[in-house]
Amino acid sequence: MSTPLLNLTPLQAQLRAFAQARGWEPHHTPRNLLLALVGEVGELAEILQWRSDAGLATLAQDDPAEWVHLGEELADVQIYLARLADVLGVDMAAAVADKLAKNARKYPEPQA
Amino acid sequence: MSTPLLNLTPLQAQLRAFAQARGWEPHHTPRNLLLALVGEVGELAEILQWRSDAGLATLAQDDPAEWVHLGEELADVQIYLARLADVLGVDMAAAVADKLAKNARKYPEPQA
Amino acid sequence: MSTPLLNLTPLQAQLRAFAQARGWEPHHTPRNLLLALVGEVGELAEILQWRSDAGLATLAQDDPAEWVHLGEELADVQIYLARLADVLGVDMAAAVADKLAKNARKYPEPQA
Amino acid sequence: MSTPLLNLTPLQAQLRAFAQARGWEPHHTPRNLLLALVGEVGELAEILQWRSDAGLATLAQDDPAEWVHLGEELADVQIYLARLADVLGVDMAAAVADKLAKNARKYPEPQA
Numbered sequence: 001m002s003t004p005l006l007n008l009t010p011l012q013a014q015l016r017a018f019a020q021a022r023g024w025e026p027h028h029t030p031r032n033l034l035l036a037l038v039g040e041v042g043e044l045a046e047i048l049q050w051r052s053d054a055g056l057a058t059l060a061q062d063d064p065a066e067w068v069h070l071g072e073e074l075a076d077v078q079i080y081l082a083r084l085a086d087v088l089g090v091d092m093a094a095a096v097a098d099k100l101a102k103n104a105r106k107y108p109e110p111q112a
Numbered sequence: 113m114s115t116p117l118l119n120l121t122p123l124q125a126q127l128r129a130f131a132q133a134r135g136w137e138p139h140h141t142p143r144n145l146l147l148a149l150v151g152e153v154g155e156l157a158e159i160l161q162w163r164s165d166a167g168l169a170t171l172a173q174d175d176p177a178e179w180v181h182l183g184e185e186l187a188d189v190q191i192y193l194a195r196l197a198d199v200l201g202v203d204m205a206a207a208v209a210d211k212l213a214k215n216a217r218k219y220p221e222p223q224a
Numbered sequence: 225m226s227t228p229l230l231n232l233t234p235l236q237a238q239l240r241a242f243a244q245a246r247g248w249e250p251h252h253t254p255r256n257l258l259l260a261l262v263g264e265v266g267e268l269a270e271i272l273q274w275r276s277d278a279g280l281a282t283l284a285q286d287d288p289a290e291w292v293h294l295g296e297e298l299a300d301v302q303i304y305l306a307r308l309a310d311v312l313g314v315d316m317a318a319a320v321a322d323k324l325a326k327n328a329r330k331y332p333e334p335q336a
Numbered sequence: 337m338s339t340p341l342l343n344l345t346p347l348q349a350q351l352r353a354f355a356q357a358r359g360w361e362p363h364h365t366p367r368n369l370l371l372a373l374v375g376e377v378g379e380l381a382e383i384l385q386w387r388s389d390a391g392l393a394t395l396a397q398d399d400p401a402e403w404v405h406l407g408e409e410l411a412d413v414q415i416y417l418a419r420l421a422d423v424l425g426v427d428m429a430a431a432v433a434d435k436l437a438k439n440a441r442k443y444p445e446p447q448a
Contacts, residue, residue: 042378071207095183154266295431319407
């Protein structure tokens with residue numbers, strides 16, 4: 001069987017169990033989760049705001065602690081995105097596949 | 113072998129090939145991709161801004177076209193997030209696993 | 225009398241009257257307005273995402289229509305920010321003056 | 337003489353002098369400032385993410401420190417927006433007036 005292009009289900013199941021065990025489900029509404037996602041995107045922006053793309057390319061060596069921080073913020077965006085899609089009931093594997101197919105029609109590969 | 117919690121590699125490989133085939137790689141810098149992600153989060157916010165959580169719960173039935181649109185915007189955020197992490201060289205599977213472990217330490221499960 | 229540093233009151237009064245005349249006040253809750261602000265910041269990001277700072281410096285001459293569009297998106301962010309502060313009841317003149325004073329203490333002017 | 341609807345010039349002049357005195361001007365490029373604005377919008381979202389509109393209406397009494405924090409984040413968004421418009425060379429008074437006129441044409445006042 002081929003590897004699917006994207007499978008968020010295991011992550012979503014773990015996030016759901018984590019929220020349930022802590023009684024957080026009433027707080028995990030779509031709008032709350034979207035605002036939380038916006039907060040995490042803001043933290044990601046704070047890491048990139050005064051850095052050049054060249055500086056980012058050597059961040060792991062130049063500032064290992066900030067490199068870990070960068071990974072955490074990317075992870076937070078991924079976590080809230082997966083949770084938001086789960087709460088909304090959107091099938092992300094299908095949505096991403098559909099969007100990629102649409103992009104391929106919109107931007108056809110240039111012919112040699 | 114157990115299913116990994118998250119595997120963005122197949123999606124990232126496809127996005128990289130898509131960008132390469134169209135000569136887009138020079139434009140896919142971290143800061144450009146972050147701004148593109150912010151743009152997609154903004155489009156997601158536009159869908160939710162005047163809707164209540166209750167209205168979102170019945171969106172698929174009430175407005176099927178907007179429901180498709182919602183899936184597209186969630187997909188776009190996922191696509192740019194995966195691409196951004198790939199260009200930065202961040203291992204998202206590890207970053208998400210580390211962040212979940214950190215969250216579990218920060219918010220221990222309440223004891224019965 | 226000296227010019228105040230910032231006076232959003234006339235704009236806020238006009239936005240409030242505009243919303244009242246159209247029956248929009250029930251929709252202008254803080255969270256709705258913040259999501260609307262996020263949407264406008266996203267549109268601003270879409271204008272800047274593939275452009276360099278150098279390209280932005282000559283945008284007015286190079287692409288007059290996009291220059292007008294840029295002004296509109298900046299205006300939209302200002303409009304939702306003013307409206308959000310008004311609905312929350314935050315005195316923006318005082319908040320900005322306080323923040324500037326705090327910044328001046330945090331980042332003292334270097335001595336010659 | 338009538339009060340103008342919006343005048344960001346005094347704030348922009350002060351922000352420009354503050355940046356000049358600290359040698360920050362090379363860092364205050366449009367894209368850096370937009371990412372900084374996104375960071376501040378994220379901090380604003382973090383304040384609102386788990387609060388209801390009803391809870392926000394009594395925040396000043398319920399949590400005076402968080403109320404001050406809310407004002408600071410709104411101020412930060414205003415500061416970066418004013419600075420971004422200044423660096424881009426966009427006349428915000430004109431841009432806001434034009435956008436309000438456009439909104440008035442798009443959403444005419446309902447007739448009694």
